[in-house]
Amino acid sequence: MGFLGFVSGNISEILARALDHIQLTLVAITIASFLGVPLGILISYIKPLKKPVMGFANVVQAVPSIALLGFLVPFLGIGEKPAVCMVVIYSLLPIVKNTATGLSNINQQTLEAAKGIGMTRFQVLRKVKLPLALPIIMAGIRISAVSSVGLVTLSAFIGASGLGYLIYSGIRTLNNYQILSGAIPACVLALLVDFIMSLIEKAVTPACFREKIKQ
Numbered sequence: 075m076g077f078l079g080f081v082s083g084n085i086s087e088i089l090a091r092a093l094d095h096i097q098l099t100l101v102a103i104t105i106a107s108f109l110g111v112p113l114g115i116l117i118s119y120i121k122p123l124k125k126p127v128m129g130f131a132n133v134v135q136a137v138p139s140i141a142l143l144g145f146l147v148p149f150l151g152i153g154e155k156p157a158v159c160m161v162v163i164y165s166l167l168p169i170v171k172n173t174a175t176g177l178s179n180i181n182q183q184t185l186e187a188a189k190g191i192g193m194t195r196f197q198v199l200r201k202v203k204l205p206l207a208l209p210i211i212m213a214g215i216r217i218s219a220v221s222s223v224g225l226v227t228l229s230a231f232i233g234a235s236g237l238g239y240l241i242y243s244g245i246r247t248l249n250n251y252q253i254l255s256g257a258i259p260a261c262v263l264a265l266l267v268d269f270i271m272s273l274i275e276k277a278v279t280p281a282c283f284r285e286k287i288k289q
Contacts, residue, residue: 077254080251081251087240088237090235091239095223095226095235095237095263096263098234099223102162105158106165106169106215106222107218109166110166111211113127114170114173115173115177117174128174131171134163139164142164153233156232157229168215169215176206177203177207208279209278213275216272216274216275220267220271226238227256238260240255244256
């Protein structure tokens with residue numbers, strides 16, 4: 075029958091699993107962004123929090139993802155909840171780190187000029203810091219989004235859907251075609267997410283920065 079025959083015979087299931095995979099990834103990245111960006115802003119203003127927060131995030135990153143899933147199951151059960159939680163936890167570090175870095179590395183003369191024209195602290199953050207740091211913040215979200223596509227495949231081990239289900243089922247039944255039918259779309263999806271996020275990252279980059287990059 076061959077691989078193409080297997081795909082044509084199971085195309086509806088593959089598409090359904092791919093849609094579930096996309097949904098899980100989008101939910102996880104959205105939650106991670108809403109948590110990570112404010113946390114990055116917080117530690118950029120409250121310096122004593124930076125080391126403990128970043129240290130904790132680094133420690134979590136060192137924990138194997140499958141072990142973290144196993145730890146979450148007794149608290150959240152099996153299915154999508156622990157899978158999304160695991161992806162959110164692993165996605166926080168690049169977002170928090172890039173947000174804090176982007177906000178901390180803005181030219182001091184620019185900030186002084188903003189304060190000089192009477193801007194409040196919140197106005198400086200909203201109108202000056204965040205727009206200038208947005209490309210770096212988006213780079214962190216981009217890294218997290220791409221890595222999340224791979225992490226979501228592990229959700230199959232705790233009963234969630236996604237392309238990982240095809241990979242896991244293929245491993246159990248020694249069906250290489252089924253493994254490839256999950257692995258190849260996951261790779262394509264990761265490349266597609268990276269491409270889309272690169273376009274967004276470019277769109278939010280100020281025109282003056284884009285000119286410098288071209289030069």
